[in-house]
Amino acid sequence: MVFGVKYCGGCNPRYNRTSFFDTVKKRCPETEFQYVQPETVYDHLLVICGCPSRCADISKIQVDGDIFNISEESQLEQLIMEIKQR
Template identity: 85%
Template sequence: MVFGVKYCGGCNPRYDRTTFFDTVKKRCPEAEFQYVQPEVTYDHLLVVCGCPSRCADISKIQVIGDTFKVSEESQMEQLITEIKQR
């Protein structure tokens, strides 16, 4: 299963998004993560937002399954559980 990964613009980050995503990747080796590219369709989408406004534009990203938007570190365990269930 392939997850497209999109970061927000980072205008107001309240946690270290890179460390967050690195941890998710390490704990979910069964998933393949690819940074979003145009014209590619993904099984699922992970949007790593830096704050609660979650303003990243994902309108042109093609995704078949679920979209997961995270905006704080406390969402990590739930996200990992969701990824492992896919």
């Protein structure tokens, strides 16, 4: 299972997105994460936005499964639980 990872532009981050993603990777070692590339189809997509506007453009990203759109640090535990269920 491969999760594509997309960050927003970072114009108004309200938490440390890199630290957030590092925690996700450490707690989900069985999951493969790849930064999104054109023409690649991902099983699921993780969009890491820095604020509630969730402005990251994902319109051209191909994904077969779920899209997890994160906009605040408090979503960490729920996200990890969802990833582990996949």
